[in-house]
Amino acid sequence: MELNVIDAVKSSAQPMDAQAQVFKILTHPVRIAILNLLRDGEHCVCHLEAFLGFRQAYISQQLAVLREAGLIQDRRDGWNIYYRVVNPQIYAVLDAAHQLTGESAAGTAQLEAACPCPHCSPKE
Amino acid sequence: MELNVIDAVKSSAQPMDAQAQVFKILTHPVRIAILNLLRDGEHCVCHLEAFLGFRQAYISQQLAVLREAGLIQDRRDGWNIYYRVVNPQIYAVLDAAHQLTGESAAGTAQLEAACPCPHCSPKE
DNA sequence: CAATCACATTCAATTCCATGAATATGATTA
DNA sequence: TAATCATATTCATGGAATTGAATGTGATTG
Numbered sequence: 001m002e003l004n005v006i007d008a009v010k011s012s013a014q015p016m017d018a019q020a021q022v023f024k025i026l027t028h029p030v031r032i033a034i035l036n037l038l039r040d041g042e043h044c045v046c047h048l049e050a051f052l053g054f055r056q057a058y059i060s061q062q063l064a065v066l067r068e069a070g071l072i073q074d075r076r077d078g079w080n081i082y083y084r085v086v087n088p089q090i091y092a093v094l095d096a097a098h099q100l101t102g103e104s105a106a107g108t109a110q111l112e113a114a115c116p117c118p119h120c121s122p123k124e
Numbered sequence: 125m126e127l128n129v130i131d132a133v134k135s136s137a138q139p140m141d142a143q144a145q146v147f148k149i150l151t152h153p154v155r156i157a158i159l160n161l162l163r164d165g166e167h168c169v170c171h172l173e174a175f176l177g178f179r180q181a182y183i184s185q186q187l188a189v190l191r192e193a194g195l196i197q198d199r200r201d202g203w204n205i206y207y208r209v210v211n212p213q214i215y216a217v218l219d220a221a222h223q224l225t226g227e228s229a230a231g232t233a234q235l236e237a238a239c240p241c242p243h244c245s246p247k248e
Numbered sequence: 249c250a251a252t253c254a255c256a257t258t259c260a261a262t263t264c265c266a267t268g269a270a271t272a273t274g275a276t277t278a
Numbered sequence: 279t280a281a282t283c284a285t286a287t288t289c290a291t292g293g294a295a296t297t298g299a300a301t302g303t304g305a306t307t308g
Binding site for chain 3: 044045046049056057059060061063064076078079080081116117
């Protein structure tokens with residue numbers, strides 16, 4: 001059991017429940033921020049933690065929601081776990097809402113904090 | 125006070141809160157269904173009631189949520205109150221989510237029930 | 249295999265949302 | 279102005295989402 005959102009509603013439920021479920025996942029600024037950070041490809045959790053400035057466990061909780069919804073996937077590489085968006089169409093949803101609310105920037109003004117992962121610290 | 129969603133978050137809040145608020149409104153199959161019914165222009169409440177098959181008070185509750193969020197507006201004409209979508213860009217959000225979830229129809233398979241409003245019963 | 253690292257999960261408390269039931273409102277007609 | 283119509287609101291309750299705190303897991307290194 002524990003189907004992801006998209007698969008779950010494809011069969012038995014009402015048509016608009018699938019949309020509603022997706023929106024439910026997006027009803028959270030941190031989750032939106034995570035998805036925005038993943039626009040340029042995969043990132044490890046320490047990245048997200050550093051850029052968003054929240055506790056690790058909290059980030060992990062939100063990642064779990066996105067993961068169980070089937071919106072992101074994880075991949076382990078040594079010590080780090082890298083997350084990536086499964087279906088880029090999710091950004092069409094985010095962008096449409098962004099246009100509707102008429103905001104200025106795409107909302108990715110990060111902290112540019114230091115990250116200890118091998119992609120950050122070692123060479124460059 | 126009681127600002128609508130779009131106005132409320134434009135000033136003081138975080139960027140992605142505005143998007144999150146919009147998504148929160150859409151986290152409800154009945155509200156999505158109402159918006160879909162309003163795709164072809166305004167409808168009176170009795171229409172929505174007849175087409176969706178819910179109690180009047182329930183429809184009215186959901187209309188209130190949409191209205192207070194600034195997504196729809198009402199107009200009185202005699203006995204009936206007609207609702208319309210304020211900004212059609214909301215459909216870009218719905219359609220994007222619809223595409224993401226890969227549904228077949230636009231989810232507007234209504235009941236085609238009878239409605240007592242003057243637009244329905246009197247002449248045609 | 250013990251220590252350590254990056255990350256995940258569980259638990260509990262609070263707050264928020266959904267919804268049925270009952271009732272209110274405000275325009276309209278007689 | 280009283281009755282009636284379409285629609286709105288209030289209230290109460292059960293259930294779900296949020297989040298802090300603590301702890302667990304599994305790969306990696308020595």
